[in-house]
Amino acid sequence: MKAALMYDIGKIVVEDVPDPEVDTGDILIKVEACAICGSDVRTLWHGSSHVKPPRILGHEVVGTIMKMGAQVDGYELGDVVAITPAIECGECLYCRSGFTNMCSKLETIGFEFNGGFAELMNVPAKAVKQGHVNKLPSGLSCDQAVLAEPLACCINGQEPLGIGLGHKVVVIGAGTIGLFHTELALLKGASRVFLADVVLSRLKNVVNLGKNVVPIDSKNIDLIKEIMVQTNDYGADIVIVACPVGEAQNQALKMVAKKGRVSLFGGLPPDQSIGHIDSNLIHYKEIGVFGAHASTATQNRLALELLANKRVDASRYITHTFRLDQIMEGMNAAKEGKAIKVVVKP
Ligand SMILES: [Zn+2]
Ligand SMILES: [Zn+2]
Structure with a gap:
């Protein structure tokens, strides 16, 4: 072969x-x-x-x-x-x-x-x-x-985040994974998803996701400031880092609300994974920080079902x-x- x-x-x-x-x-x-x-x-x-x-x-x-x-x-x-x-x-x-x-x-x-x-x-x-x-x-x-496989990994990553009705969610990174996280957060009842990326062409993909998704061009707009403005200075309930960038992990801790939850969904290259996070932000704001790795067979079956029922639109x-x-x-x-x-x- x-x-x-x-x-x-x-x-x-x-x-x-x-x-x-x-x-x-x-x-x-x-x-x-x-x-x-x-x-x-x-x-x-x-x-x-x-x-x-x-x-x-x-x-x-x-x-x-x-x-x-x-x-x-x-x-x-x-x-x-x-x-x-x-x-x-x-x-x-x-x-x-x-x-x-x-x-x-x-x-x-x-x-x-x-x-x-x-x-x-x-x-x-x-x-x-x-x-x-x-x-x-x-x-x-x-x-x-x-x-199904990448969607299952997003289902797994969101499990500990407790996204629910009315939550304001930030997703950093508008690749496939970021878009899946956005769709899943909306399915769970998030009132707003702010989807940020430094690559403008990716944000064009956001148009179809509906009026509750706010694209943010984080190359030209200060993402932390923007999220604070959009959330009356409280910060977002949930921030999902869906890109392999250490600095984005620390930004997430800054823009999440007190008692909020952060997912470090994107892994970093093995030689670049140390020294990005200000742990005092976690300490004083009582932030929950969660990892995510792979997915189970059960989550894969659920992902296939969501795709087949068009709850997540595979076509785009x-x-x-x-x-x-x-x-x-x-x-x-x-x-x-x-x-x-x-x-x-x-
Ligand atoms: Zn994969
Ligand atoms: Zn085992």
């Missing part, structure tokens, strides 16, 4: 490799679509402790079942399925508490396992067994269903599609922030 292998920082080569082996509990899919995630871009240019090259990246995958191990039950050849990539052990304390994304032995497709930037992808037995292979609900195309997110051999062009488009969501179709 053809596959895109990451060999080194900044280097992906598309080449012929042997088809993946399929063990008795595994499922082999023909990849129909695999979207590029911010973490793929970060891994390619900054590396990741979870990726030992050469590795096929890509974890937002939808495909058609081509082959199944003898022990696989409940699926048929030809089923079109979306994959939940973060695979839990099922046995540790976190798994038994339902927080499978926090599993002590978490292994992820596109990181520890080969991913979806290839013609074929193997889904390991423990993923199949634990509900990570989900048939697409009717009315949802493969291109749209790749959005995919702006660029590339063939597998054009993957570096896709990575560059994702990196430059011109695209909302880039999909690679083998």
Whole structure:
């Protein structure tokens, strides 16, 4: 099969490799679509402790079942399925508490396992067994269903924030993740979402989100000042940092109200994660600061449902599609922030 292998920082080569082996509990899919995630871009240019090259990246995958191990039950050849990539052990304390994304032995497709930037992808037995292979609900195309994984991660990230009726929410970063957070916050009853980005072209995407979303050009407007003006000097109830920028994390602490909650949703590159936050802001304002990592199989099923029912409109997110051999062009488009969501179709 053809596959895109990451060999080194900044280097992906598309080449012929042997088809993946399929063990008795595994499922082999023909990849129909695999979207590029911010973490793929970060891994390619900054590396990741979870990726030992050469590795096929890509974890937002939808495909058609081509082959199944003898022990696989409940699926048929030809089923079109979306994959939940973060695979839990099922046995540790976190798994038994339902927080499978926090599993002590978490292994992820596109990181520890080969991913979806290839013609074929193997889904390991423990993923199949634990509900990570989900048939697409009717009315949802493969291109749209790749959005389930990033949407599931946003659902997970919002769980501890308690967004509710009338809340004023700030989302910093108007990429796919920022737009998903905006849509989810509105679904939960937020009265206003202020969506900020330094890239003007991204803010154009905001127009469709309706009158309760206020775009802010934070390159030319002082974001903290603007939020204080818009909230009668109290600050926002919730601030979600949906970009990989340390300074934005500290800005979030400044513009959130006392007793407010901040999500550090976007991870920082490993060499840039220390020394951004003024912890006294957390202390004196009694701010709750939350992290977010990956998502569970349950949250992925919920995301598929929201997309299929058009509670989150999948149609506006995919702006660029590339063939597998054009993957570096896709990575560059994702990196430059011109695209909302880039999909690679083998
Ligand atoms: Zn992702
Ligand atoms: Zn576990």
